[in-house]
Amino acid sequence: MTVDSTRGRAPSIRDVARLAGVSHQTVSRVLNDHPSIRETTKARVQQVMEDLQYRPNRAARALVKGRSRTIGVLSASSSQYGPASSIAAIQDAARAAGFYVNTANLTSIDRGGIEAAVDHLMSQAVEGIVVIAPQVRVSETLAQLSLDVPFVTLQSTGRDDEHALSVDxxxxxxxxxxxxxxxxxxxxxxxxxxxxxxxxxxxxxxxxxxxxxxxxxxxxxxxxxxxxxxxxxxxxxxxxxxxxxxxxxxxxxxxxxxxxxxxxxxxxxxxxxxxxxxxxxxxxxxxxxxxxxxxxxFPELGRRCISLLLGDLGEGGDAYAGAIVPALIVRNSSGPPSF
Amino acid sequence: MTVDSTRGRAPSIRDVARLAGVSHQTVSRVLNDHPSIRETTKARVQQVMEDLQYRPNRAARALVKGRSRTIGVLSASSSQYGPASSIAAIQDAARAAGFYVNTANLTSIDRGGIEAAVDHLMSQAVEGIVVIAPQVRVSETLAQLSLDVPFVTLQSTGRDDEHALSVDxxxxxxxxxxxxxxxxxxxxxxxxxxxxxxxxxxxxxxxxxxxxxxxxxxxxxxxxxxxxxxxxxxxxxxxxxxxxxxxxxxxxxxxxxxxxxxxxxxxxxxxxxxxxxxxxxxxxxxxxxxxxxxxxxFPELGRRCISLLLGDLGEGGDAYAGAIVPALIVRNSSGPPSF
DNA sequence: GCTGGGAATGTGCACGTTCACAAATGTGAA
DNA sequence: TTCACATTTGTGAACGTGCACATTCCCAGC
CATH class of the missing domain: 3.40.50.2300 (Response regulator)
Structure with missing residues (x-):
């Protein structure tokens, strides 16, 4: 009411602080659930946030913390039923864990295409990568690339890989x-x-x-x-x-x-x-x-995948790899041979 | 070689500057293709970037520019063939235009679910939103929410909406x-x-x-x-x-x-x-x-969709809405009636 | 050699947040 | 009252980049 210096730009932590009559650090503490903050102060700050429709600036946070809370998904053929189901599950699980998901489709599976996609994700500062590109070549190229973030592939590379999750x-x-x-x-x-x-x-x-x-x-x-x-x-x-x-x-x-x-x-x-x-x-x-x-x-696969990756990121997650055993569904297209 | 103060953290624009013997601003100019930079300087800086494996920090850039270059996709039933194909096309088109794509699935299509998903996207500071949630209710709720970013819906709301793109x-x-x-x-x-x-x-x-x-x-x-x-x-x-x-x-x-x-x-x-x-x-x-x-x-739909949204964002894009006319494919499941 | 002016480069601050540290306030016992 | 100590709050700097502005360089024209 008294102050309207918030011109065009979005309200910042300092705007909130000013209106609530506290320091910006106190506001930050409210945001991060710091334990020692007086209940009344907390309430007052939250009220101002509400009034101002304050939203924390993710870029600023990412800058200072050096973490983006974003997971990258590298996928091929993402419009097919299986991959699409897994991706949807991955997104839900990641969001539930407070992560954002960024997807890059492989335009081609040669080295150039893979590098371009990984580059796209890395320039987003993703903290981990999920790979749903079940071609042998992609896995191999990826291994060579020596990424500096953990990654999980959705399909087993055949070897008993700690960072692969697969249906058996x-x-x-x-x-x-x-x-x-x-x-x-x-x-x-x-x-x-x-x-x-x-x-x-x-x-x-x-x-x-x-x-x-x-x-x-x-x-x-x-x-x-x-x-x-x-x-x-x-x-x-x-x-x-x-x-x-x-x-x-x-x-x-x-x-x-x-x-x-x-x-x-x-x-x-x-x-x-x-x-x-x-x-x-x-x-x-x-x-x-x-x-x-x-x-x-497939959805279960996606969920476990995120669980595994979050484990790598030190964010909990049961992180047990190991294969999911599929189930035979007998319908009418199979029967005894007629001789 | 001489300097190894780059402890654990990633090299910054200043590290590059120091090694190239220029100011950080010159490095910034190289990054942004500023016209007046001596060829030799540019080459030297680029060489150092290469050596250091320098990557611009997106968070810092987003912070100072106030733009995230990210587009949000709000989708329901994203594992179905149609939506999945469109999403894949959207990702490709967005990436080609230098944008990142962030997806949020609707967990439910009631107001709470929609608000949660939009919130998730907005807290990512997305610059625009593509909605692939063809339920009447979603469109309506979204309209009420009065988003402060442009959004495009993939299906027509019936009215001749400027921000809807649809197959007729x-x-x-x-x-x-x-x-x-x-x-x-x-x-x-x-x-x-x-x-x-x-x-x-x-x-x-x-x-x-x-x-x-x-x-x-x-x-x-x-x-x-x-x-x-x-x-x-x-x-x-x-x-x-x-x-x-x-x-x-x-x-x-x-x-x-x-x-x-x-x-x-x-x-x-x-x-x-x-x-x-x-x-x-x-x-x-x-x-x-x-x-x-x-x-x-569907892929064409996704492409046009991004084109429309980029138009709203002042990023070019032909931005012509208007319906795509579908085609009848006659196969064998239809024939004259037998009386 | 001097001057003007454009090209090339540098300086310092701002962006919004968190961190380390410092200061103030409150609480209870001596 | 005073002190010790815990709780609560504040201060200033940092994160990496881009912008506005200032400075330096270079070269042509006198």
Whole structure:
């Protein structure tokens, strides 16, 4: 009322102090919940803050503390269901812990693209980085870059990495494969993801491991690109020979494409061919037929990821890495082979 | 070499200055491409920056300039295909323009949830906000909040809003409806989205408008929740009467559920029932049968959105609002009715 | 050589906050 | 009253950068 020197700029800690008749330091103490402050003083200061619609200036705080309370997310293909779900969970968890989240998409996965994205994040002074770019190459490049902030990758690098969090892809793939074998299938193909994707490779390894463990001979997996489109054309190609009774697809989208091709050839699923997917996207339950698949809990993955990173930052967080075991969801796309 | 007083903290503009034998201001000029700087000086300073791995401190810059170069994204359901694609595009476009992007998910769409999310963004000192929360309520609440930064909403509020960018949902819905009418259908149902979603309402309006324009009587649309699950149950319910030959679904997921229910009842698509969806998610081409739908260009939406916002921020950007017209993609789920 | 004037560079302060330290105030016992 | 000590509050400097202004340098034209 008496003072209106707050011209254009936002009210600062000193404006509050002046109006409350205290020093700026006292205001700062109120802001930071300092223990020794008289209740009445605190109330008065808070009242003034309210009146002035005061907001602490984050830049100033970051400047003096040297901490930005921001976490960077480096992601590829962030519009796909899995990554998108994880990112959403990461944001929620980070915000709950009082952190901000800044995302950078990889424009390309070559070294230049990765460096540019990391640069973008680092120039934001992020305190930690979450990497959701499950290509082998990205992980490797990142390791070489020797970042000076902790980072967590969402997918296992294969080695037992302390800073990687993953769904146990191998176990999931083995479950899917075992399911088909148990049903009586012996001629099983695997439609894998791109070779340079960690998950694709893990699932392929799981498939091969289980086949070999159960003594079922197998052929080399087909390398796809995750899209339904590819699944469709791969399916058409495979059907020219038709020496199989089941296919394990490395994700649900390719499984969808496969089923499309199989139906188009006049065959029945699962009577003529059984299909198993991976991911359990929300649509999978309504494919034709409803898809047997392996469920991954993406949101949980995101949450744990932040927990792990916060642990590194000394901000609590249970910080237990270790794999999440996925679950086999049996629906109608798989059944015993008909001979 | 001579100086190693850079203890633990990151090198500052002054460290660079000292080693290059210039004043900090000269370094600042190099950073900001000031015109009058001797080439040799500039080169020397840049060399030192390189050696020191100097990075400008964003917090300090933000503090003195009063600008954060950060854009906030307020989003709901960010793991769905449409929003996720737009967000990815927004990030890319913003980064290209030298802006950072900070995302806040709405935990709930009541006033409290919205305020919390906006607060989170504002405390980051974002310079503008993009809203991808297409519920009527969110837009309204946001308008009441009287933000002191420009914001752009991704979906039209119905009124001709300067700060809204949208796909012309009404036109899209009319195209879909017209397509069914032209095929000869007269008994057409509409499976709409949740009533409080702007897009859902616009598509419904488009459907009703076209039906009325073509003089085809119709019944009240069914209100769904966007999920395939709902589409499935709605389909089962509808089939108990079976007084229709076509259904226009407000999104592709619900259309998938519908098709599931219809097939399960032993009916053929499109012979017995034609289905048209909306969105053209990448999987739609491989549904059974491949889905006739309306394509929205989500990435383009995101790009234009940033362009509009940058215009508001006086950062160039063509800043032309106006609707993007979607395209009807005819596949096999729609055909003439069989009587 | 001198002067004028533009180019190049330097000086000091401001931004809003926190930190280290100092000072004031209050409390209870001698 | 006085002292010891804890509680509460205040003072001044720092964080790294950019701005306004001042100074120095350089070169052309007399």
């Amino acid at each position: 892809q191998i176990a999931g793939a083995r479950m899917a494969t075992r399911h088909l074998i148990d049903l009586g299938h012996r001629d099983i193909y695997h439609l894998a993801g791109p070779q340079d994707w960690i998950e694709a490779e893990a699932r392929m390894r799981g498939f091969l491991a289980e086949m070999s463990a159960m003594d079922v001979p197998t052929t080399a997996p087909i390398l796809g690109d995750w899209t339904a489109e590819f699944g469709y054309y791969a399916g058409r190609e495979l059907l020219r020979v038709r020496d199989f009774t089941a296919i394990f697809s490395s994700n649900d989208q390719m499984a969808l494409g496969l089923m499309h091709a199989i139906r188009e050839a006049g065959l029945d699923i699962p009577r003529d061919v059984s299909i198993v997917g991976f991911d359990d996207i929300p649509e999978a339950a309504h494919f034709f037929p409803p898809l047997t698949t392996v469920r991954q809990d | 949902q009404i036109a899209g819905a009319r195209m879909a409806t017209r397509h069914l009418i032209d095929l000869g259908h007269r008994d057409i149902y509409h499976l709409a989205g949740p009533q409080d979603w702007i897009e859902a309402e616009a598509r419904m309006r488009g459907f009703l408008a076209e039906m009325s324009a073509m003089d085809v009587p119709t019944t009240a649309p069914i209100l769904g929740d966007w999920t395939a699950e709902f589409g499935y149950y709605a389909g089962r319910e509808l089939l108990r009467v079976r007084d229709f030959t076509a259904i226009f679904s407000s999104n592709d997921q619900m259309a998938l559920g519908l098709m599931h229910a219809i097939r399960e009842a032993g009916l053929d698509i499109p012979r017995d029932v034609s289905i048209v969806g909306f969105d053209d998610i990448p999987e739609a081409a491989h549904f059974f049968p491949p889905l006739t739908t309306v394509r929205q260009d």
